[in-house]
Amino acid sequence: MSWYKKYLSIYEKPYAEISQDVIDEIKGNIERLQSDDPVVTVSIIAYNEEKHVPACLWSVSEMQCKYPVEIIGVDNDSKDHTADIFKAVGLPYYTEVKHSCGHARQCGLNHSRGKYHINIDSDTMYPPRYAETMIESLEKKDVVGVCSSWSYMPDEQHSWIALKLYETARDIYLWLLHFKRPELSVRGLVFAYDTKLGQKIGIRTDIIRGEDGSLALELKQYGKIKFIHKRKARAITGYGTVG
Secondary structure, eight states, X not given: OOTTXXXXXXXXXXXXXXXXXXXXXXXXXXXXXBOSXXXXXXXXXXXXXXXXXXXXXXXXXXXXXXXXXXXXXXXXXXXXXXXXXHHHTTOOEEXXXXXXXXXXHHHHHHTOOSSEEEEEETTEEOOTTHHHHHHHHHTSTTEEEEEEOEEEOOBTTBOHHHHHHXXXXXXXXXXXXXXXXXXXXXXXXXXXXXXXXXXXXXXXXXXXXXXXXXXXXXHTTTSEEEEEOOGGGOEEEOSXXXX
């Protein structure tokens, strides 16, 4: 059975249709994970993601990580029940009224207390060893940023074979690209980096897309951007990034 199968049971469901048992389970998991002295901050950004963020939170709440963790949320001034979900599961969160991924990621980075910062997109689900695997790479000498791969969740509208062919071709392309231009291979939904360096550089908020690659470009002057191609670090997401 795929690790993400149970999370799909609530993906795309309105908040009102999610059982209290699931909400309570996520809340309990998050409470057990939260550390007062974190090595890593996991920052979940969300804008009108009521139908996706519960599944994301469920996956993140079940992480298995040997490093102390803090999990925070950023509500990008949503008009749906996104903030209510953060409250219901007991997740500390911040409201960013300026709309964009850049502003939301910068808000999360500003409040990060961990040595490392992991970007999390709320329409994406992450395997249990994801954070641990990313940190293990960041702990290596001269590594300042880490990016992993991702897959798309199966559905009736997309051919499984076509998706696998697309993902394989994309992964090969990004792998070849990263040798000389790693910043062009970075994607924000699967990106982790040194917190202090990230805070020093800052995330661009003057562009609609590409803030992740821009940050990677600036980080590159301080060390290496490493890419991970392991199943335990491979996230699964919706189809917003296909374009």
